[in-house]
Amino acid sequence: xxxxxxxxxxxxxxxxxxxxxxxxxxxxxxxxxxxxxxxxxxxxxxxxxxxxxxxxxxxxxxxxxxxxxxxxxxxxxxxxxxxxxxxxxxxxxxx
Numbered sequence: 754x755x756x757x758x759x760x761x762x763x764x765x766x767x768x769x770x771x772x773x774x775x776x777x778x779x780x781x782x783x784x785x786x787x788x789x790x791x792x793x794x795x796x797x798x799x800x801x802x803x804x805x806x807x808x809x810x811x812x813x814x815x816x817x818x819x820x821x822x823x824x825x826x827x828x829x830x831x832x833x834x835x836x837x838x839x840x841x842x843x844x845x846x847x848x
Contacts, residue, residue, distance in 0.1 A: 802808070
């Protein structure tokens with residue numbers, strides 16, 4: 754029975770590592786990495802040159818970086834009823 758379990762464990766350890774030595778696995782991994790770097794696609798060439806004066810481009814527009822800035826300085830407390838009436842939407846007209 755002991756010899757049978759040793760034979761089974763030896764068989765399982767051989768199946769767990771498909772390569773005889775770790776060097777072969779390391780070399781195959783290295784070769785796969787090197788060859789995969791060679792398989793990238795090159796970008797499609799452009800139809801026109803950037804130096805061509807006939808090439809169209811979108812015009813550059815100016816947008817201020819602080820265009821929508823609103824000062825948010827602290828203020829003294831105010832009457833809440835007056836503030837609510839000032840910022841509330843106007844009442845709808847009766848039909």
